[in-house]
Amino acid sequence: MTRCYRCGREAPRYHITYMRRSMCGDCFVSFYERKVKNAYIKYGMYRVGRRVGVAVSGGKDSLALLSVLKRVFPHLSLTAIYLNLGIGGYSDESERVSRKLCDELGVDLIIYRLDSSEGFVVPDFRETAFRKRMCGVCGTVKRYLLNKVAYENGLEVIATGHNLDDTVEVLFELYLRGNLEEAARLKPVLVSNHPKMASRIKPLIEMTDEEDLYYVDALGIEYASSWCPLVKGSRMMNRKMLIKQIEEKIPGYRHLLFKSHVKKILPKLEQLYSQPALNDCELCGMPTTARICSYCKVVKRVRRAEDVEAQ
Ligand code: SF4
Ligand SMILES: [Zn+2]
Numbered sequence: 001m002t003r004c005y006r007c008g009r010e011a012p013r014y015h016i017t018y019m020r021r022s023m024c025g026d027c028f029v030s031f032y033e034r035k036v037k038n039a040y041i042k043y044g045m046y047r048v049g050r051r052v053g054v055a056v057s058g059g060k061d062s063l064a065l066l067s068v069l070k071r072v073f074p075h076l077s078l079t080a081i082y083l084n085l086g087i088g089g090y091s092d093e094s095e096r097v098s099r100k101l102c103d104e105l106g107v108d109l110i111i112y113r114l115d116s117s118e119g120f121v122v123p124d125f126r127e128t129a130f131r132k133r134m135c136g137v138c139g140t141v142k143r144y145l146l147n148k149v150a151y152e153n154g155l156e157v158i159a160t161g162h163n164l165d166d167t168v169e170v171l172f173e174l175y176l177r178g179n180l181e182e183a184a185r186l187k188p189v190l191v192s193n194h195p196k197m198a199s200r201i202k203p204l205i206e207m208t209d210e211e212d213l214y215y216v217d218a219l220g221i222e223y224a225s226s227w228c229p230l231v232k233g234s235r236m237m238n239r240k241m242l243i244k245q246i247e248e249k250i251p252g253y254r255h256l257l258f259k260s261h262v263k264k265i266l267p268k269l270e271q272l273y274s275q276p277a278l279n280d281c282e283l284c285g286m287p288t289t290a291r292i293c294s295y296c297k298v299v300k301r302v303r304r305a306e307d308v309e310a311q
């Protein structure tokens, strides 16, 4: 009979694959919360600000993030931000579960709709040259709008639910392509260097997909479990599958890669690449390293496509 490795209770519900240990629900919740709390403190996340905007997407990771921050740091000022990207029923379901959790936790929620506020929705990019890079362009839109919403609401920090699997997947791609400048920015805390730019933190950066899933399950949190319909066959999903296969052959691979990145590689990359200076975008006034920010550049394409259709 398997037992919880911490309290000895019989038939534990959760098996943590990389640890090869099983835990009961209560022990797992305290284990998860202690790990997130340690990471928050270890990486100095509390130093970049106390008014925190938590980006919620309705998925397990971001809802785990909101819950764990609320439970572990009850005095932190939290505001959830949900961007409705206009991806049909997927976005509506994600909004519903995000709203439900915020109500349960008593956390203020800002809902920002792309259709009414920006005049386009993410699926519009399918008609543009970005159709094969939907997640890339969607990421640009989300980064920009999250920052804009945070800035307009006086939130100093944006916390996102990026976890270890997400981080390793991106690292994998960046190293493969030798994109060291971007790799230098892949870290638990990105401190703002512009008054209109919120700092960014990733409190779940040491947690795996599996652990996030167990945490929402143990707390009975409802989350949107369906896949985004735009993600099918994406390179990101293929890379995630590949990493899963490597982890099966080399248990602990993800933790090792992340640890080497943070402790050995990042300090050297930071010496090579300082944080780029930011100026104001000539079109929207938000911070950018170029004359026109990437958001204004991509949005122009969607609006152009719409104009062409209307003619
Ligand atoms: S899966 Fe890709 S397109 Fe869908 S919401 Fe996420 S980043 Fe956007
Ligand atoms: Zn136990």
Ligand SMILES: [Zn+2]
Residues within 6 Å of the ligand: 281, 282, 283, 284, 285, 286, 292, 293, 294, 295, 296, 297
């Ligand atoms: Zn701009």
